[in-house]
Amino acid sequence: MSNMTSFLKFLTVFTTILGSAYIYTGIRLVEGLSLSGLSVYLFWGAIIVLILIIPVSYFLSQVTASEWVQSFFSYFAFTGLGFFTILFSLVILKDLATLLFRLTQLSLWFTLPQVGEGTYFKFSISLGLIGVAILLTLYGFYQTHQKLKTVLVKIHIKDLHADLEGFTIVQISDVHIGPTIKGKFLNRVVARINHLDPDFVAITGDLVDGPASRLKQHLLPLGDLKSKYGTFYITGNHEYYSGVHAWISEIKKLGIQVLINENKVLHHQGATVTVAGVTDLKAGSIVREHATNPLQAIQGGENSDFKILLAHQPNSIFEAAGLGYDLQLSGHTHGGQYFPGNILIYLAQKFVAGLHTYKDMLIYVSRGTGYWGPPLRIGAPSEITKLVLSKA
Structure with missing residues (x-):
């Protein structure tokens, strides 16, 4: 019982940390994509599903005897986790690059040309990050299932x-x-x-x-x-x-x-x-x-x-x-x-x-x-x- 309690504590902490990363990523992407209205609710709904699917898949594995159900939800949960791990990393790299660029501006006696301040540019970058994350996820999935060296x-x-x-x-x-x-x-x-x-x-x-x-x-x-x-x-x-x-x-x-x-x-x-x-x-x-x-x-x-x-x-x-x-x-x-x-x-x-x-x-x-x-x-x-x- 103590092992189960420890694991549930770990799962709670893990989900909280993961949720924080997902929310940060969501905020940065919503800003860049200029979403509004229904699209915002759908976007955040998808993120909430991706946060909760990991603990849900674990609890399903404990209460159902169906291996098909277990595998389906586990694949969905862990593939989503992989995709968002990549996307979060790309967003962090983008934000660090932006911060470095602004610090460079402050340290120079002249002002560099303003790059990346336009709405279209931000939209393109945000959409590009999502696209790269999707492509890397698909490539990684293929490598896992087809390329055993x-x-x-x-x-x-x-x-x-x-x-x-x-x-x-x-x-x-x-x-x-x-x-x-x-x-x-x-x-x-x-x-x-x-x-x-x-x-x-x-x-x-x-x-x-x-x-x-x-x-x-x-x-x-x-x-x-x-x-x-x-x-x-x-x-x-x-x-x-x-x-x-x-x-x-x-x-x-x-x-x-x-x-x-x-x-x-x-x-x-x-x-x-x-x-x-x-x-x-x-x-x-x-x-x-x-x-x-x-x-x-x-x-x-x-x-x-x-x-x-x-x-x-x-x-x-x-x-x-x-x-x-x-x-x-x-x-x-x-x-x-x-x-x-x-x-x-x-x-x-x-x-x-x-x-x-x-x-x-x-x-x-x-x-x-x-x-x-x-x-x-x-x-x-x-x-x-x-x-x-x-x-x-």
């Missing part, structure tokens, strides 16, 4: 054991099975992975977004994954919002090995590979016994020829570096997912996407296989990652 990454290791040349890992991350992503999408993912013929599959967290009682059937395709040494899974932050113990139980039923601050040593020809996994960085604040522990995770596997750490958040590397790991595989960031997230994400993450080096470790950060919230991808395409070990 397979990314090939070669991991060059100076002293790689000869028997590990060509050793292959396929990573998926941040699938977010939930309101708008279902088993049909996961079927596509599994078929693609099996075609890649990996030595093992890594699922680096945020696999689900909702309770196991409602969504467990959509994970069934994972039982068809094929690889030489099996599939390894670690928890992300969203599992802890969705009932982590129930999900771990369901995932184990599919034959997937769950790593909770532990490891599995693989014997590949004449070489050994340690596959270690830690819980999400925030796990300990929700489930105390799940506090992340990369030191514990490597114990017993320290002497392997190659040591891999699966850690949902890239920032786990700051604690893992120096413990003997060669490579960390992470997700969490979504690469920022879409504008303006793919710019703002750099304020919170040192490693956003791709392959990087930190001290004595390599780290690869997936942009994610699904998406969270708005079904949009702009500048950060979804990916299934094929990582191949190779001697430098």
